[in-house]
Amino acid sequence: xxxxxxxxxxxxxxxxxxxxxxxxxxxxxxxxxxxxxxxxxxxxxxxxxxxxxxxxxxxxxxxxxxxxxxxxxxxxxxxxxxxxxxxxxxxxxxxxxxxxxxxxxxxxxxxxxxxxxxxxxxxxxxxxxxxxxxxxxxxxxxxxxxxxxxxxxxxxxxxxxxx
Numbered sequence: 470x471x472x473x474x475x476x477x478x479x480x481x482x483x484x485x486x487x488x489x490x491x492x493x494x495x496x497x498x499x500x501x502x503x504x505x506x507x508x509x510x511x512x513x514x515x516x517x518x519x520x521x522x523x524x525x526x527x528x529x530x531x532x533x534x535x536x537x538x539x540x541x542x543x544x545x546x547x548x549x550x551x552x553x554x555x556x557x558x559x560x561x562x563x564x565x566x567x568x569x570x571x572x573x574x575x576x577x578x579x580x581x582x583x584x585x586x587x588x589x590x591x592x593x594x595x596x597x598x599x600x601x602x603x604x605x606x607x608x609x610x611x612x613x614x615x616x617x618x619x620x621x622x623x624x625x626x627x628x629x630x631x632x
Contacts, residue, residue, distance in 0.1 A: 482539035484578075486585045489526060489534040489546065496543040497522050497534060504568045508603060525550070532562075535585055537569075537578055545569035547582045549589075557596035562586070564600040583616050601625055 532550040548566035
């Protein structure tokens with residue numbers, strides 16, 4: 470989805486989806502903080518969120534953060550991390566942090582971000598997009614199902630490495 474085809478928001482301001490920059494870091498950190506407050510597996514930690522976002526923004530080979538913005542603010546974001554799948558024989562995306570500012574939810578902006586990711590992935594030759602969604606949130610699961618995501622037979626497991 471090209472930025473020029475993105476419709477205006479409710480205030481009539483043209484919306485655009487574009488890569489985030491380091492100048493966006495405070496707004497991105499706030500959005501991730503709000504998302505983590507909704508999650509059961511994570512403890513909101515502004516400093517850690519900021520560090521993680523900075524690691525992506527400073528090295529584009531690690532991933533991309535796309536933002537949906539108008540002239541005044543960032544309305545939403547999506548975080549893409551790049552890795553290689555031996556099963557797929559190529560590069561794949563781990564999609565995280567799909568979030569729209571609470572004041573702008575229910576207006577199709579999350580769908581715009583996800584469709585932008587699909588377009589980006591096709592153009593760049595990625596083989597798969599994987600995401601984790603909250604097990605207890607049927608709303609977020611329904612959102613991603615409507616966009617073609619399916620449940621996997623794999624289940625996530627993790628081990629946190631202590632400092």
